[in-house]
Amino acid sequence: MNSMPTKKPKDKILEIGADLIHRKGFNNTGLQEILRAAQVPKGSFYNYFRNKEDFGLQVIDFFIRHFASIAEDILENPASTPLVRIKNILDFFIEYFESENFSRGCPIGNLSQEMGDLSPAFRNALKKAIDCMVEAYAKILVEAKIAGEIPDNLNVQETAYFIVTGWHGALLHMKIVKNVTPLENHKKYVFEYLQRPEKADQGN
Amino acid sequence: MNSMPTKKPKDKILEIGADLIHRKGFNNTGLQEILRAAQVPKGSFYNYFRNKEDFGLQVIDFFIRHFASIAEDILENPASTPLVRIKNILDFFIEYFESENFSRGCPIGNLSQEMGDLSPAFRNALKKAIDCMVEAYAKILVEAKIAGEIPDNLNVQETAYFIVTGWHGALLHMKIVKNVTPLENHKKYVFEYLQRPEKADQGN
Numbered sequence: 001m002n003s004m005p006t007k008k009p010k011d012k013i014l015e016i017g018a019d020l021i022h023r024k025g026f027n028n029t030g031l032q033e034i035l036r037a038a039q040v041p042k043g044s045f046y047n048y049f050r051n052k053e054d055f056g057l058q059v060i061d062f063f064i065r066h067f068a069s070i071a072e073d074i075l076e077n078p079a080s081t082p083l084v085r086i087k088n089i090l091d092f093f094i095e096y097f098e099s100e101n102f103s104r105g106c107p108i109g110n111l112s113q114e115m116g117d118l119s120p121a122f123r124n125a126l127k128k129a130i131d132c133m134v135e136a137y138a139k140i141l142v143e144a145k146i147a148g149e150i151p152d153n154l155n156v157q158e159t160a161y162f163i164v165t166g167w168h169g170a171l172l173h174m175k176i177v178k179n180v181t182p183l184e185n186h187k188k189y190v191f192e193y194l195q196r197p198e199k200a201d202q203g204n
Numbered sequence: 205m206n207s208m209p210t211k212k213p214k215d216k217i218l219e220i221g222a223d224l225i226h227r228k229g230f231n232n233t234g235l236q237e238i239l240r241a242a243q244v245p246k247g248s249f250y251n252y253f254r255n256k257e258d259f260g261l262q263v264i265d266f267f268i269r270h271f272a273s274i275a276e277d278i279l280e281n282p283a284s285t286p287l288v289r290i291k292n293i294l295d296f297f298i299e300y301f302e303s304e305n306f307s308r309g310c311p312i313g314n315l316s317q318e319m320g321d322l323s324p325a326f327r328n329a330l331k332k333a334i335d336c337m338v339e340a341y342a343k344i345l346v347e348a349k350i351a352g353e354i355p356d357n358l359n360v361q362e363t364a365y366f367i368v369t370g371w372h373g374a375l376l377h378m379k380i381v382k383n384v385t386p387l388e389n390h391k392k393y394v395f396e397y398l399q400r401p402e403k404a405d406q407g408n
Contacts, residue, residue, distance in 0.1 A: 023321075025318075027232075028231075103320075103321045104321070105317065105320075109317070109373075109376055110317060112376050112377065112379055112380050113309065113313070113314060113317040113318070113376050113379065114229075114317070114318075116307075116309075116376070116379025116380050117227075117307045117308070117379055123379075123380055123382070126380050127380050127381060130377060130380060158389055158392070158393075159393075161377075161385075161386070161389055162370070162389055162390070162393045164373075164377075165370065165373040165374045165376070165377050165386050165389070165390060166366070166369065166370040166373050166390075166393075167373065168372075168373035168376050168377065169313075169368075169369040169370050169371065169372035169373025169374065169375075169376065170369045170373065171373075172313055172316050172317050172320070172369070172372050172373065172376070173316065173334060173368075173369050173372065175316055175317065175320025175321055175327075176316050176320050176327055176330050176331050176334060177331060178327070181365075182365070182369050185362055185365055185366055185369070186366070186369060186370075188362070189362075189363075189366045189370075189397065192397070193393065193396070193397055193400075196397075196400045196401070197400070197401050
C-alpha cells in the first residue's frame with residue numbers, strides 16, 4: 001500500500017490513510033499525519049472528504065475493495081477445487097502476516113474493536129465489510145458443496161460467519177503471541193469442521 | 205464492578221480503573237479520570253502503582269482473577285456434566301453481554317487488539333490472561349473426555365485455544381451487529397465440533 005506518483009490524489013490519500021489506520025487505528029491517526037504522508041494540502045483533502053469520519057468511512061470502502069479483489073483472485077481461481085481455494089486464501093493472509101511479523105491484524109477487525117461501540121456510521125460500514133467477507137466464503141462453500149467436498153447438510157451462511165469470526169479472533173491472539181499458531185489453529189479447526197463425517201442431526 | 209466504600213484503596217482504584225479500561229480502552233482512559241472516579245489523590249495512586257503502564261498491567265491481573273473466579277464457580281460445579289458446564293459459562297457471558305447491550309467485549313480481547321503491537325509488557329500480561337482462559341477450558345475438556353462426552357482423540361489444548369480465539373472474534377463482531385448472533389453462532393460451532401462423530405484420522 002505504498003504511495004504511487006501516478007495515482008489520482010483522492011486514491012493516494014485513501015491508500016496512505018488506509019495504511020496508517022491499519023497500523024495505528026483510527027483515533028491514533030491524525031489528519032495532519034495523513035496529509036503529511038500523502039503530501040497533499042488540507043484544502044485538497046476537504047475536496048474529497050467532508051471530515052475525518054467521512055474519510056474513515058471511505059477508507060473502510062477501500063478495505064472492502066482491497067479484500068474483494070484478493071478474494072476474487074484466489075476464491076474464483078478455477079485451477080483449484082473450492083476447498084483448496086479456501087485453504088489458499090487463508091494461507092495467502094497467513095503469509096502476509098508472517099511478512100509483517102504478526103502485527104497489524106485485519107483492519108476491519110481492528111476498527112470493529114475500536115469503533116464498534118463509538119460510531120453508528122462506522123458500525124454500518126464495518127457490518128458491510130464483514131458481510132462482504134462472509135459472502136465471499138459462503139459463495140465458495142456453495143461451490144464446495146456442489147463439488148461434493150463438504151457435507152450436503154452444512155449450513156453455508158453460518159459456517160461462513162464462523163470462519164470469519166474465528167479468523168478475527170485468531171488475528172487478535174496473533175498480535176499477542178507474535179507467531180503463526182493462532183492462525184494455523186483456526187485453519188485446522190475450519191477444515192476439521194468442513195471435512196467432518198456427515199451425520200443425520202445437524203442441530204446444536 | 206462498582207466501587208464499594210469498604211474496599212481497600214488499592215482494590216478500589218483497580219476495580220474502578222478496570223471498569224473504565226473495559227469501556228474505553230487503555231489509551232483513552234486518562235489517569236485524572238481514574239483518580240476522579242476512584243476519589244483518591246494522585247499521591248495515593250503512586251503509593252500503589254509505579255506509573256500508568258504498571259497500573260494497566262495490574263488491571264490485567266485483576267481481570268485474570270475476575271475471570272478465574274467465574275470459571276471456578278461455573279466450570280467446577282459438580283452439579284452439571286463437563287459439557288453442560290462449558291455451555292453454562294458461555295451462556296453466563298452471553299447473558300452479561302446482553303445486559304450490556306452488546307457493548308464492551310472482553311477486556312483481554314480489547315487490550316490485545318489495542319496494545320498487542322505497542323507494548324511487550326502488556327503482551328506478556330495478556331498472554332498470561334489468554335493462557336489462563338485456555339487452561340480453564342482445557343481442564344474441563346479433559347473432564348469431558350473422561351466422562352465420555354467428547355471423542356477420545358480430541359486434542360484438548362488446541363480445542364481449548366480454538367474455543368477462546370473464536371470467542372474473542374465473536375465478541376468483536378457482536379460489537380458491530382449489536383446482537384447475540386455471533387456469540388450463539390460460536391457456541392453452536394464449538395458444540396458441533398465437540399459432539400461430532402469420532403473418526404480414525406484426526407490430522408489436518
